[in-house]
Amino acid sequence: TMAAGAALALALWLLLPPMGVEGAGPPPIQDGEFTFLLPAGRKQCFYQSAPANASLETEYQVIGGAGLDVDFTLESPQGVLLVSESRKADGVHTVEPTEAGDYKLCFDNSFSTISDKLVFFELIFDSLQDDEEVEGWAEAVEPEEMLDVKMEDIKESIETMKTRLERSIQMLTLLRAFEARDRNLQEGNLERVNFWSAVNVAVLLLVAVLQVCTLKRFFQDKRPVPT
Numbered sequence: 001t002m003a004a005g006a007a008l009a010l011a012l013w014l015l016l017p018p019m020g021v022e023g024a025g026p027p028p029i030q031d032g033e034f035t036f037l038l039p040a041g042r043k044q045c046f047y048q049s050a051p052a053n054a055s056l057e058t059e060y061q062v063i064g065g066a067g068l069d070v071d072f073t074l075e076s077p078q079g080v081l082l083v084s085e086s087r088k089a090d091g092v093h094t095v096e097p098t099e100a101g102d103y104k105l106c107f108d109n110s111f112s113t114i115s116d117k118l119v120f121f122e123l124i125f126d127s128l129q130d131d132e133e134v135e136g137w138a139e140a141v142e143p144e145e146m147l148d149v150k151m152e153d154i155k156e157s158i159e160t161m162k163t164r165l166e167r168s169i170q171m172l173t174l175l176r177a178f179e180a181r182d183r184n185l186q187e188g189n190l191e192r193v194n195f196w197s198a199v200n201v202a203v204l205l206l207v208a209v210l211q212v213c214t215l216k217r218f219f220q221d222k223r224p225v226p227t
Contacts, residue, residue: 077101
């Protein structure tokens with residue numbers, strides 16, 4: 001009966017949304033990803049709020065456009081330049097610990113006057129609020145009569161599973177970005193091959209016509225002009 005009660009409490013905690021508590025801190029910031037088109041000769045910046053004493057991981061990749069490169073900068077809420085990269089195809093940067101405030105991420109394509117760039121980037125947070133939530137869950141589902149349940153083992157298993165699932169989602173997202181970049185490269189190569197193949201065929205036809213005309217001139221009868 002005690003084990004069944006523990007299992008029921010665990011199921012309710014997993015299925016039901018957490019209830020608001022008066023005086024509780026702000027909810028943890030969720031990870032996010034975004035894909036956008038950066039026009040030629042333009043610069044675009046994004047602002048992302050971050051809590052204090054957390055970890056922020058930024059990953060970006062250029063998945064479309066000539067050269068597959070872009071300038072990238074990352075500034076702290078105090079305006080301090082943390083990362084500055086020039087004409088990179090991708091990059092991964094970690095800020096730890098973070099400051100409370102808005103971080104500024106800028107992508108610059110001003111060096112290109114013709115080609116637009118398709119850019120993908122992802123923000124991954126690792127906040128200490130997750131550990132506080134797990135502690136609160138352990139206190140909620142560990143009544144005094146459930147002495148036979150190993151709450152520490154269950155908590156450790158759930159934390160390990162959560163970490164592995166988050167890493168799996170991140171890897172799948174990056175693989176989708178790589179697949180999109182490779183597909184764009186293949187489509188661009190196919191267009192170039194088709195264009196130059198058509199040019200070669202046109203040149204061959206033109207040369208053939210010129211050769212036929214030249215041969216006809218050689219074999220034409222040259223009759224004298226009557227006087």
